[in-house]
Amino acid sequence: MAATADCPIMFLDVDGVLIPFRARPTEPTSAERYAAPPADDDEGNPLLGRLDPEDGHRLRSLGCRLVWATTWMSDANEQVAPRLGLPELPVVDFPDDDDEPEHGLHWKTPFLIRWAAGRTFVWLDDEITDTDRRWVHAHYEGRALLHRADPAVGVTPNDFEVIRRWLAETSAAVAAS
Known part of the structure; x- marks a missing residue:
């Protein structure tokens, strides 16, 4: 499904979501990694090897407008997107704000709802809490799914299924209204 201008937005984090904190089962062990010279395309960041190229296909198949919502900022387009087979994405x-968010609220949350501007969105991050969900529910008029990935393993096929199901239900609800 191709993303259109009025399709849902998918805000993507990188660390803990696309790059899990724990090594993937198919990743070389540390002994294997140190026995071989580093790959030229790792650009000094060995964690980039934890990216799963299939995640790019899974993300594109959701039919959302993909948007980086990560401290990687535009570096995500240079270092992460090509490894996932993704085009350059909006960021x-x-x-750079020193204002502290409300107690327990993630610092990204207010910026993301401003960026979404009433459009349906999914936020995929490893630091989402119930405080963020309650705050978005109370302050955002659009439809939103805040989905937390387990940072140890990153986004999984089950996470994609939960998101896909929510998108289908949301699309059906919009069509019925």
């Missing part, structure tokens, strides 16, 4: 430009 949420988080301002």
